[in-house]
Amino acid sequence: MSTFAPALAILAKDVRLELRRVESLATMTVFAGLVILIFAFVGDPTPADLARVGPGALWASILFAGALGFERWFAEEERNAALHGLLLAPVDREMLFLGKWAGGTLFLLALEALLVPAAATLYRLDLGGRWAAFAALLIVVTIGYAALGTFFAAVAARTTASQLLLPVLLFPLSVPLLLAGIEGGQALAAGEAGDYRDWLGLALAFDVLFGTVCTMAFGTVIEE
Amino acid sequence: MRALDDVSFSLDRGELLVVAGPNGAGKTTLVRTVARLSRPSAGRIRLDGAEWLDAPADRQREVGLLSHSTYLYDRLTARENLEFYARLYRLADRDARIRRALAGAGALDLAGLRAGTLSRGQAQRVSIARAILHDPGLLLLDEPHAGLDPHSVRRLNGVLEDLRTDGRAILLTTHDLARVPESAGRFLILVEGRVVDAGSRDDARNGLERRYERAVTRSAGEL
Numbered sequence: 550m551s552t553f554a555p556a557l558a559i560l561a562k563d564v565r566l567e568l569r570r571v572e573s574l575a576t577m578t579v580f581a582g583l584v585i586l587i588f589a590f591v592g593d594p595t596p597a598d599l600a601r602v603g604p605g606a607l608w609a610s611i612l613f614a615g616a617l618g619f620e621r622w623f624a625e626e627e628r629n630a631a632l633h634g635l636l637l638a639p640v641d642r643e644m645l646f647l648g649k650w651a652g653g654t655l656f657l658l659a660l661e662a663l664l665v666p667a668a669a670t671l672y673r674l675d676l677g678g679r680w681a682a683f684a685a686l687l688i689v690v691t692i693g694y695a696a697l698g699t700f701f702a703a704v705a706a707r708t709t710a711s712q713l714l715l716p717v718l719l720f721p722l723s724v725p726l727l728l729a730g731i732e733g734g735q736a737l738a739a740g741e742a743g744d745y746r747d748w749l750g751l752a753l754a755f756d757v758l759f760g761t762v763c764t765m766a767f768g769t770v771i772e773e
Numbered sequence: 774m775r776a777l778d779d780v781s782f783s784l785d786r787g788e789l790l791v792v793a794g795p796n797g798a799g800k801t802t803l804v805r806t807v808a809r810l811s812r813p814s815a816g817r818i819r820l821d822g823a824e825w826l827d828a829p830a831d832r833q834r835e836v837g838l839l840s841h842s843t844y845l846y847d848r849l850t851a852r853e854n855l856e857f858y859a860r861l862y863r864l865a866d867r868d869a870r871i872r873r874a875l876a877g878a879g880a881l882d883l884a885g886l887r888a889g890t891l892s893r894g895q896a897q898r899v900s901i902a903r904a905i906l907h908d909p910g911l912l913l914l915d916e917p918h919a920g921l922d923p924h925s926v927r928r929l930n931g932v933l934e935d936l937r938t939d940g941r942a943i944l945l946t947t948h949d950l951a952r953v954p955e956s957a958g959r960f961l962i963l964v965e966g967r968v969v970d971a972g973s974r975d976d977a978r979n980g981l982e983r984r985y986e987r988a989v990t991r992s993a994g995e996l
Contacts, residue, residue, distance in 0.1 A: 562849070566846060566848050566849065625846065629844060630844055631844050634844030
């Protein structure tokens, strides 16, 4: 049986739960859509302005909606103390984190699959056919953001003010990833392949850093 | 303040040990420590002769825990919950094990119902199935009778008796000795983290309940 079987079991369980609780992803999508829409009407922008702020609006919407989602997804483990059920299992804590992290990444990517076409239309984003490169950037940034979000959702869940605490912990550390997403997207739109690769590389480096630290520290955070 | 202080006991297979105490006595801490959900600042636990607290994660399958929380996901059915745990424990022959666990807990009829729709007693039966799914040798039960009506208490005690005669070592905590299964072999009375009295099944029939009440009253008076 695969080493990653427990992580895959958690991922499959989270997907099943999410499919039965569509309100979570639906709420995030509506919220993120509103953020994108509001940005599009700030300061009576010209088409050129829209194209310039588009990537930023897209990432801001993902950032805010993601924070909503992480809190909800981890709250499922707190209900009926299900987290203790996970901790009782003969599974290394790292595997538990990998399962939750994979779920967070998958759900964010599902959200982005809805948001990107909307943002591209509204902001008239023209990547000149470089959508595959944009998708790669999106995936890399999302993986890092999901690592942070999953980790800090676990931290915040142990407190009485988890909804308040999560953004306070999550957003400052997400800045490098957010910058990589925005700047990398703009470099792609401007056809600056070198700059795009630099930002993608930065996002990858933060994925490795955040992924490693969060995976190693997860056990300490969830144990009492 | 120490949650548990100088608590020492042994438990054999096929034995049911009851740890009784009022709220705040340290019963849940004791169970969580043995289950390795909490780490003690000092002391040691041996399981089957080997050090337990630092044993590899894989040995966790030797312990099953039933708490007042169900550890179930409300939006999954009882069977789906058990399927998830079976995958988490990397159990082979999952379908047969799930069926056996549900049957052992008297919960076969609940398999298709979502956990969030179950009554307290029904959820407790499914929780027992979850706790014995991986066939643990040691079963920890933290106030398993809490919130159950008399019928459900009798039913649960019947299931526990089956599990005990099946060779499992069972540690059960309670604040209500009247609900304890008849087959309980030994009793410890825990007050403020310390064992203040102990007795056997015969003692239980001859005044252990009164001693328990006295110990709890004495403790309350000292507070």
